[in-house]
Amino acid sequence: MAQRAIARFGLSLIRRNLKPATSYNVCKKRSLHNTPTTVDNSLTKSYSYSTEGNNPTSGSEESASDEPFGNDEVINDFMKFDEELKEKLKTLDSVSIPRKSDSLADYVNSSKVLQTLVMFGVELYTIEKQFKEALDFLVKLDLNRDVVPKLQFLKKNKLTPQEFGATVTKNPHILDPQNKIEDFEEMIEYLRSKKFTSKQIASLLVRYPKFLTLSVPKIDGILGFYQKLPTNFANTIYFSGNQLRSLIIRCPSLLTADLEAVFLNIKLLEQSFGFSLPQIKNMVTIYPNLLLLEMKELELRCRLFLFEMELTKEELSQAALVFNNRRKRTETRHYYLKSLGRNQYKPDQKGYLSMLDVVVGTDEEFCEKCKVGTIEDYERFLKTI
C-alpha cells in the first residue's frame, strides 16, 4: 500500500516538471501525505526529490495518478533529467588536485601517464629528489604524443621495455617535449661517427642515459680534452681512439665531470707523489673513476698505499683497482695482517699476498683468500682498534 502511494506521489511530481535535486546533501523534507520515505543516503539509490517549490498536494490529486506510466512525454522528461544528472555525476569521478605541489604523488591518482610510468618501473620519488625541474613537464605529458614515440625510439636503439623504467629514472629529461627525437638521433650519429659501435651505444643508453640530453659541441670538446689530457708541467697524455672509447664506456660520468677537478687529480698524482706519465696513463686506463675521486680522498689513499703499506709507485700503478675500496676497510685489513706478521706485498718474498686479494671484496672473501683465519678472528681484532 505504501509503495503504491510513493509511486503515485512520484508521478505527480514528474507531471509538474520539477527541477531535480541540485545538491547531493539533500535535506529530507517530509511530504504532507506523511508517507514513510525510506531514507537512503548512498548514491546507489535513485535520485531523491526535493519538495522545494512544490505546491502542497491535496487529496484530489490522488485520483489523477491512475494513468499508466508508459507515456512518451513522461519518459522524455525523465531521460532529460537523467542526462543532466549524469553530467553532474561526472564531477564525482575527479579527485581534488592541488594547484602546486612538490611531489608527483598528488597527481598519480588522476593522471594516466604517471600511472603508466609507474607500471614501467619509473621511480617517481628519486625524480622528485634529483630532478626537481623535471616535475613540471612530467605532469603535463600526453601519452600518445610524447611518451610513445620516445619509447619506440629507445626500442629501436636496442632497449628492452624492462629497462625503460630505469633509464627514465636516471634521466627524465628524455620525456621532455622540448627535447626532440631529432636531437637524440643527432647525438647517436655523432657517436657513431666517432666509431662507437652500436653495442657500445646501447650499453651507454642503459647505464648512462644522460648523454642523450647533452649538447653535441660540448661533448666534442670534452672528448678532445680527454684525448689529449693535460698534466701539470705542460705535458699531455695521449689516448688512442680505442683507449678513449673504452674509457668512456667504462666510466661515462667522465663526460659530465668537472674538468678542473680531473686536472687537479692528475696534478696531484704527478706533482705531489711523483708518478711518471706512463704510470698515470696506466692507472687511468685500469681504473678511470680515479679521476672522479675527491682530491683529498685520493691523496689519503695514495698515502696509505705508498707509505703505510710500502708499495712502490710501479706496483701501485699496475694494481690501480685497489683505489676502488673504502680507505678505512683497507687500513683495518692492513693492520690485521701486520698484527699477524703476514703483511708481505712484494712478489719475490715468501708469503706474498697480492693487493687485489687483500683489498678487493668483502671481509669474508678477504679472510678466505689470504688464509688469515675466520671472520670471528678478524672481528675480535676489530674490537681492539
Next chain:
Amino acid sequence: MSLPVTYAPKAFRWLNGIFAVYKPADVPHYPFVSSIVDKLVLDINSLEQRPQKKRVVFKRQSEIEDSDHPVDESNQSHVGQLENTLKPVCVPDWFDHPLVQGPRFRHSDFELLCGTTLDVKACGVLVVGLKDLGSDLIKRFDRAKLPRKYLAHGHLGLASLSATGETKIVERSTWQHVTADKIARILMHIQGTHRKASIRQTGVDLSTQKAYELASEGLLKPQQYCGPIILDLKLVEFKPPKFGIEVTCIDEACSDIRRLIHEIGLILKTNAICTYVQRQQDGPFLYDDPNTLLLRQINVQRVLESMTYFRHVLTPGMLKRHTHFRNETLVLPDPVSKAPTQTLLTAASDTQDNGVTTDDDTLLEELSETSVGG
C-alpha cells in the same frame, strides 16, 4: 638464536630499547651514529612491507573490473543494476605505491640517543638507545653513573699540546729512570686520594651506621658533579717507554684520561702523551661481548637479539633512583669548580686534613729524590 622477524612494521615496533655498539678510533661521533641508523634503515626496507593502501571510488556498473573489491557486499541486493548506477569500490591507491612514495622507512624515523660520547681518537663501547624506550633508559643509565673501565696506553718522554700524539710536541725529557714499581706506587697514591675525596664529597657523617652500610654496598658517591672519580688504577703493561694502565672511574670523559696520563708523567719527573684510549666497559656493557655490535654486524635481527640480551643484563636495581640521601642533612665541603685545570687529585692535595699526616707526602719526596739522582 630466535626466529627471524620478516615483517617490517613488526620489526619497527620491536626496535625499541638499549644496546651497545663498538666505536672504532678515527671516526667522528655523529657520522658513526648516523651510519648505524642508515644500516638499520637499509635492512628494514629489505623486509616484507605493509600492503599498498586502498581508496574508495565510485564507479559505474559497466566500468567495474574484476580486481576491484566492492565496499559493502550486503547492499548489493537492493541496489539498482542499471548501467549508470554508481557503486563504491575499493581500488589500489596509486598515491601509496612504493615507487611513488619510496622506501617505507627513512633515517628520520629512528631516533638514536647516546649517553656519554667517545672522542674521535678514542674507541670502545658506546651505549646507544633507540626510540622512546631507548631514550628513557639511556637517561636513567646516565643518571645512575655506573663505573666505566678504560684501557689507556702512554708514551713516556714526550709532552704535546693536547697530551696526544697528534699535536705539536712541546717538550722532550729523559725517562730511563722510570720503573714499573714507581708507576705502580703512584697509581696507588692517586687511587687512594680519589677514593677518600669522593667519600668526603658525599657530605655524610662518616661515624654513622648508615654511612657504613652505604660504603659496603658501594653507594657512597657524591650526588653532584665533582669531577672524575677514579675508583681503581692498575698498571697493565710496561715496555719502556710505553706503558698501559687500566682505569675504573665515574663521571669521566676521554680527555680526563689523557690528562691523567700527562699528570702521571709529570709526577714521574718526565712527560707522557696518550696514544690509545679504549673504553672496555660501561656499567654492565662489555666490549668483548658478542652482543656489542661492530658496525659491520648491524642489522635488524642482531640488534633485536642484543636488545633482549641487555634487557636481562640491566637488572632493575641498576637503574633505580636511589633515595638514601633524600632526608639526610649533608655537610658538603667547599665545592670543586668545573675548571679543567683542577682535578680531584689536586683538590685533594689542597684541602688539608686537620692534623692527619699520611704516608703520601713522604712517598712524593722519595720519588723526587730518586729522579734527581738518576
